[in-house]
Amino acid sequence: MDAAQLDAPQLDATDPLAAFRRRFALPDGTIYLDGNSLGALPAATPARLAEVVGREWGEGLIASWNDAAWVEAPRRIGDKIARIVGAGEGEVVVCDSTSVNIFKALAAAASLRPDRTVLLSETGNFPTDLYMMQGLSALTGVEAKAVAPGDVLDAVDDDTAAVLLTQVHYKTGAMRDMAAVTAAIQAKGAVAIWDLSHSVGAVPLDLEGANADFAVGCGYKFLNGGPGAPAFIYVAKRHQHSALPALSGWFGHTAPFAFRDDYEAAPGIERFLAGTPPVLGLAALEVGVDLMLEADMAGLRAKSLSLATVFREAMEPLCREYGFAWVGPADLAARGSHVAYAHPEGYAIVQALKARRVVGDFRDPDILRFGLTPLYTTHAEVARAVDILADIMAAGAWDRSEYKVRSAVT
Structure with a gap:
């Protein structure tokens, strides 16, 4: 983009996704640039949850497992997410947390x-990806090994069972070529597992085209499923009858309501279920997934790149004057x-921004991170956020003791 194309109001006036912003309950006066940690509330979610609580649970009681199709929700929503990640019907199921699903995929x-x-x-x-590897290692004796990012493919050898990688890095935003990396892993006889937590709903995905083996992802970032929303797991159909689930819960049984003493894994993706589905969390997630399905993923990606271009161009003077350093690939298409x-004072600067109602986040040791969520973020907001940051830096407004005390969640 050249400078003439960086007029934020004009970009917003011609934004084909602009109508989606009205579908979210965003607080007035807040510029929310943290949807990559927790997506905003879809406007339809409160009414849907009220319906589940008041009518389906309150009136239908236990009959709603069948009458309201609660029991079908993990597979139903999984099939919807499959359309977002480029998977086939019966290859995705919604359940548990990202961490638990990583453990299942590794095992x-x-x-x-x-x-x-x-x-x-x-x-x-x-960290949870590495921790789950280490936990499985402690239980089974398999070796959990981590090498520098650039050395991963060279480290795959005849002893490597599986390689677990994140497609979009949670700090830097760096994005791997899933198809190429998967092919390189499989060429050495190993299995490829992808963490899509910062990918799903943010970038176009094609798990089938990439020939991926396993993938996991969360529902509370770009899918806008709410805090702690259920996660999902993808298992390629070619593996579903032979891969053994580590967590042999009753919903993963071939006949869960036969109540047999001995476990027999379900024949398809359902074998990766474990316990009783969290109905309220699933209901909220489905609203977000349905909303995402209305959008064109290519259009989402184009707007994401446009927002990033405006942000980076606006930040260039601040980088020169105040020492901010771009982190991750210079090529926006690789993010x-x-x-x-x-920035050395990244934590305090993020707190000062929040005091001015610009919500980004901080990642140790010095990373200021700003999520660009195309369904509801505008170019004008991005430009305004950088203007506010410039004011903060010019006034030294970040240099306050209360901004330097670390909280548990930043």
């Missing part, structure tokens, strides 16, 4: 390669849908 992948003993990932990956800058 299932290891079961497909019983003669191999190493689970591989990268240093600096999102997901957030931008990141490093």
Whole structure:
């Protein structure tokens, strides 16, 4: 984009996704640039939850497991998410948390390669991915190994059972070529597992086209499913009858309501279910997923890149004057849908921005991170956010003791 194309009001006036903003309950006066951590509230969600609580639960009681199709929700919503991630029907199910689903995928992948003993990932990956590998290692004796990001493919060898990678890095926004990396992993006989937490609903995905083996992702970021929304797991159909689920819960049984003593895994994606589905969380997530399905993913990606371009261009003077440093790939096409800058006083600056009702977030040790959620973020908001940041830096408004005390969630 050249400078003439960076007129924020004009970009917003011609934005084909502009109508979606009215579908969210955003607080007046707040510029929300943290939808990559927790998506905004869809306007339809409160009424849907009230219906589930008041009518389906309050009046229907236990009959709603069948009458309101509660029991079908994990598979039904999974099939909807499959359309977003480029998977087929019966390859995605919604359940549990991202962490739990990572554990399931790792264990299932290891079961497909019983003669191999190493689970591989990268240093600096999102911690829960590494922690789950380490936990499975402690339980089973398989080795959990992490190497520098640029060394991952070279480290895959005859001992590697599975490689767990995040497609869009949670700090830098760097995005891997899923098809190319998957092919390289599989060429060495290992299984590819993808964490899509910062990808789903943010960038176009094609799990089938990439020949992915397993994938997981969360429902509370770009899918706008609400805090702690259920996650999802993708298992390619070619693995579903042979991969062994580590968590053999009753909803993963081939006949859960036969109440048999011995476990027999369901024949398809349902074997990756475990316990009773969280109905309220699923209902909220379905609203967000349905909303996402109305949007064109190519259009979402185009707007994401446009928002990032406006943000980066507006930040250039601040980088020169105040020492902000762009983090991650310079090529916006090689990034997901957030931008990141490093600054020694990053934590305090983020708190000062929040005091001015610009909500981004901070990641140790020095990263300011700003989510660009195309369904409801405008170019004018991005430009205004940088203007406010410039005011904060010019006045030294970040240099206050209360902004430097770390809180548990930033």
